[in-house]
Amino acid sequence: MNTRSKTAGIVAVGSIIALTLAGCSRGAEAGPDPSGDGEVAASPGITDDSITLGVTTPLSGGTAGPGNCTVAGLVAYFGEAGPIEFGDGKTREVTVEAYDDTYDPQKALTNFQQNQANVFAFTSGLGTPTNRAYRDAAIEEEVPQVLVMTGDPLFSDREQSPWQLGFVPIYQNEGAAFGELLAASTEEHKVAILSQNDDYGKGYVEGFKEAIEGAANIEVVEELTYEATDTSVDAQLTELAASGADVFFNAMSITPLTISTIEKARELSWSPSWFLPSNTSSPGAILGPAGANPDDGFYSVSFAKAPQSPAFAEDEDVTTFLAALEEHSGDYTTTPDFPHCMWSYMVGATLEEAFAAMEEPTRESFMEALGGISGFTAPLMLEGTSIDTTQDGQPAVSSVVVQRYNGQGYANADAFE
Structure with a gap:
């Protein structure tokens, strides 16, 4: 060992x-x-x-x-x-x-x-x-x-x-934060979902769907899963890209797979806005190496100051x-x-x-x-x-802030763009 x-x-x-x-x-x-x-x-x-x-x-x-x-x-x-x-x-x-x-x-x-x-x-x-x-x-x-x-x-x-x-x-809290941001948009959106086939992925999707329930401007048009042991999700990306979705909710925990989804979407000329979990949205280790285009709109959630952000340089x-x-x-x-x-x-x-x-x-x-x-x-x-730590049913941290990637780090996102 x-x-x-x-x-x-x-x-x-x-x-x-x-x-x-x-x-x-x-x-x-x-x-x-x-x-x-x-x-x-x-x-x-x-x-x-x-x-x-x-x-x-x-x-x-x-x-x-x-x-x-x-x-x-x-x-x-x-x-x-x-x-x-x-x-x-x-x-x-x-x-x-x-x-x-x-x-x-x-x-x-x-x-x-x-x-x-x-x-x-x-x-x-x-x-x-x-x-x-x-x-x-x-x-x-x-x-x-x-x-x-x-x-x-x-x-x-x-x-x-x-x-x-x-x-x-909890995963439901992160997923709900994305859903609330999207549901508050004044535009109509089609959503494609890819999630890890375990409690991790299911929790994110559960929170997201609960938050968009009743939102007439949001439609989930395709939903697929992958296994944490998979080495490629190219087939899923090809199918999701064909759905016409303009928002991609990617509940993924594996760093190499997250990078490959961004690269594959670009290969397919699919440029949705992205929702990424807090643990697979690093600017330095994922978005930068994958060549993520900040103009597409990459959103994540956080409760921690990001050292890479110019706002926290000092x-x-x-x-x-x-x-x-x-x-x-x-x-x-x-x-x-x-x-x-x-x-x-x-x-x-x-x-x-x-x-x-x-x-x-x-x-x-x-x-x-x-x-x-x-x-x-x-x-x-x-x-x-x-x-x-006093709230039964909640972890030590229960609140998050939705942020948008700006090419270097993240800035708070008050609205979905």
């Missing part, structure tokens, strides 16, 4: 992390100290001077770009912040251990099974199928699986998933973030080509908020503290968005 790990801060560690705290996480879970001195026994992965976080995410393969970003921002944040003061009065070094799952659910489950006894919590990892793969095991073993990068609503259902919490907006959050990424994240990436780099930096800030409210070194205390964050504006957040 290809595994890379890096300590956030100064020292790289591996198996030397306090193995005396390992063992079955449930069996070693916190409770009264058997010594009888009244102290609560610490959960696995945390000592008086350190805490270890695990990330299972694609570090290689077709989603390696965003996957590496899910670790890079996290490492950058804690590397820059240094030791963190916790709510129990202890100051701890935060260590991040990253495990490559290549976007393969079985590998993600194996990563959890092999490492859950040595880490305090799993966080930040990319993917709906991969995060779902070890969700049940995390619940059974009572291991936090939080602020993960999937828009699957299941991870924000506190009753069904008491040890989980998503970070990014922004203090952005300059601090870029410096931290350059200094601490070389094992993953120092170039924030994907929004996941910014998202994982925000995850770090959100975790620090929870750590500061933890009164005991236990997973239960952590989950209680994490669930009490409201109105927190993490570094890099766009105006009008914030962190709120």
Whole structure:
């Protein structure tokens, strides 16, 4: 298994992390100290001077770009912040251990099974199928699986998933934002839809269709799917282009396929306006390499400041973030080509908020503290968005801003053009 790990801060560690705290996480879970001195026994992965976080995410393969970003921002944040003061009065070094799952659910489950006894919590990892793969095991073993990068609503259902919490907006919210923008247009539009044949794609389409329901000016004229394992969607693009649609809703999560759809549409002389998910709309890694024409209209949604945007060139959050990424994240990436780099930096800030409210070194205390964050504006957040972990059924971030590609970065889109 290809595994890379890096300590956030100064020292790289591996198996030397306090193995005396390992063992079955449930069996070693916190409770009264058997010594009888009244102290609560610490959960696995945390000592008086350190805490270890695990990330299972694609570090290689077709989603390696965003996957590496899910670790890079996290490492950058804690590397820059240094030791963190916790709510129990202890100051701890935060260590991040990253495990490559290549976007393969079985590998993600194996990563959890092999490492859950040595880490305090799993966080930040990319993917709906991969995060779902070890969700049940995390619940059974009572291991936090939080602020993960999937828009699957299941991870924000506190009753069904008491040890989980998503970070990014649920897919339905992103899809609805596109639908609302389009429905507000005064023109008539024909829409072609291509979606990933899983909960990811279905969620986007569900939110979009609900938002355009009853809009007399919007007609869905063609709808096709693809599999996440497909290496080409040329056949689907040819059929969609023939539909005469002037809007293309492309609910796709695979970077190479997203690039190829833009290239294939150009080959077919099809120039619709595009709606792209937040995780596959990077100007530097997708739109630029694909030769996307900003005049066509490429729309995405965001809650993070984009370092590539001239509007944020001198922004203090952005300059601090870029410096931290350059200094601490070389094992993953120092170039924030994907929004996941910014998202994982925000995850770090959100975790620090929870750590500061933890009164005991236990997973239960952590989950209680994490669930009490409201109105927190993490570094890099766009105006009008914030962190709120108190809403059942919603992830830590539930609001987004629709933006349009301008050839360099994105600018807010107040209307569909």
